[in-house]
Amino acid sequence: MSIEVRRHDNRSRGQSSAVSLRPEAAGRSQPQEFDARLLQSIRQARQRTSAGNVRAGGAERARLSNATLFDLSRSQEVLAYIVREVLPGLDLDEDIRNLTASMLNDEIESRRDLQQRLMQAQSS
Structure with missing residues (x-):
């Protein structure tokens, strides 16, 4: 099968067009x-x-x-609030909800550990 393509141009060279020739x-x-x-x-x-x-x-x-904006205890409160209040109200599969809660709880624990280490470093 072969296709022949030809340009069919009825416009004359003097005819104006919307497209620039340059x-x-x-x-x-x-x-x-x-x-x-x-x-x-x-x-x-x-x-x-x-x-x-x-x-x-x-x-x-x-x-x-305001230094409390970056306080570790405040971020722990926010994460705990998300786990307690927000996460149960979301339309998620049970497995995803449990995984998310587990990850957030791990983050809370790591922030507690960091806060304790910072307090120990400041006291010594």
Whole structure:
């Protein structure tokens, strides 16, 4: 079986078309337009972010300076809450639920061990 492909072009050379006959012209303008739009969207995003930071800057600094945010005991409480309250309410298979609970409990234990070692190091 053989297929013959022929180009059937009824347009005359003088007829205008939506496609440029000079591919290099289109190749130059499209990336420039894309870059310009990209820069514009980045600038707009930065302006929105900086405007929001002016209002929330003080609260954010206060929250980040709070040492209890990174406290190991707090993370243990959060993980225990997830195991006790969140995990049972999820629509999971029993095996997956048990595996997840086991992994989270192991993480709680490792954080307890780390906290104890840190306390011992600080006391000595």
